[in-house]
Amino acid sequence: MRAVVYRGREDLAITDVPEPPVGHGEVRLRVGVNGICGTDLHEYFAGPIFIPNGEKHPLTGRELPVTLGHEFSGTIVEIGPGVDGHVVGDRVAVMPLYYCGTCSRCTEGRYNVCAQIGFHGLMSDGGMAETTVVPQRMLHTLPDDVSLELGALVEPMSVAYHAAKLGAVTPDSTAVVFGAGPIGIGLWFALRGLGLEQVRVVEPSATRRAAVERLGAATLDPGAVDVPAAVADLTDGRGADAVYDAAGVRPAVQTALASVGSGKPMVSVAIYETPIETPLINLVMGESRIQGSLCYTHEDYAAVIAMMARGHYDTTGWTERIALGDVVAEGFEALYAGRKMKVLVDPTA
Known part of the structure; x- marks a missing residue:
């Protein structure tokens, strides 16, 4: 089968690899769509960072090279022994976390920050391939009215939903999101889904501002307005009830901290x-x-999928689908250059 294999910094091979066997408690998926994540970009242009290099991951036993891809959906085409509750033909989104289940964080129920955390597609062969094999516990069945394209976005939208909740906001809160990339857009969707009316998205790029405005967001251009002053005006001087850094750059962090209210959080998801x-x-x-x-929980996945089934998420104007063979030039390089916002890879094309 064809796969996108990461071998090191700026070294991707679109090549044929053997299909792995399906073990106990596992299923094989025919991958429908796989998104390129910001983490994938960091690995390609600055890595290996999280991908094990020279020492195998303690939970998966894998190191370089690996097939990339942890934002994906697919259809079950083969079921291993010990799998119950899923059948061939089920359409699923994948929560790609590996966690030990025994560290103090896991036993507290915080498996999303497991001390040995791993990701399918970073610490094992992932979904940027025609098929991939995953444990059943990673699967979330997609309703009939949620497409495989939306299913591939469940992972990044769950990152954003988890962060939105950590802001401890209520429908009466005022929230400010810094950065209108995919996670920033996901934060806007999540906050609106939690009932907030007063949400502002701060973004210096006119292209990205226009994209999120088309979805219905109110934006602030930090090059044209004093953002902390604008937030103060919006909140009668109190400051925002929560600010979210989805940009990961110094100006955004500093402005966010100048905009947050007393006793309130800046949630860092960059x-x-x-x-x-x-x-x-x-x-x-x-x-x-x-x-x-960091990451998400199964409950976050379920919440995002439920909102997708209600038609809450709109991909218009900020996602683009490409063929597997175009993944370097039209995927990684285009995203890094800022020519695109979110790229979804079709392994069948």
């Missing part, structure tokens, strides 16, 4: 390639805080 200086005085004087957010 990937930071380089250290960022944080003006702690803002946190001290307001008793505000920085809250990290």
Whole structure:
């Protein structure tokens, strides 16, 4: 079968690889759609970062090279022994986490921050291929009215939904999202799904602002307005009830911390390639805080899929589908250059 194999920094091979066997408690999926994630970009242009290199991952036993892809949906085409509740033909989204189940975080129910966490498609062969084999516990059945394309977006939208909840917002809250990439857009969808009316998206790129505005979002251009002052005006001087950093750059962090209300959180859901200086005085004087957010839970997946089934998510204007053979030029390089926002890879094309 054809697959996108990561061999190191700026080294991808679109090549034929053997299909792995289906073991106990596993299923084989015919991959429908696989999204290219920001993490994939970081691995390609600056890695290996999370992908094991020289030492096998403790849960999967894998290291370089690996088939990429952890944002994907598919159809079950083969079922291994010990699988109950799923049948050939089921359409599913995949929650690609490997976790030990025994560390203190897992036993507390916080398996999304397992001390040995792994991802299907980073620490094992993933979904950027014609087929992939996954444990049954990763599967979430898609309703008939949720397409495989939307199914591939369940993973990044669940990242955003999990972060949105960590802001402890209510329908009466005011929230500000920094960054209008896929996770920023997902945060806007999640916050609106949680009932918030007062949400602002801060984005310097006119193209990205236009994309999220077409979805219905209210935006702020940090190059044209004083964002903390605008947030203060919106909140009668209180500051935002939650701010979300989905940009991962110093100006966004500093502006976010200047916009958050007293005692309220900045939820950080970005990937930071380089250290960022944080003006702690803002946190001290307001008793505000920085809250990290990692991944998702099965409950997050279920919530996102339910909202998708209600028609809450709209992919118009910010996603693009490409063929597997175009994954480097039209996928990784185009995303890195900012020519595209979200690329979905079709392994059958």
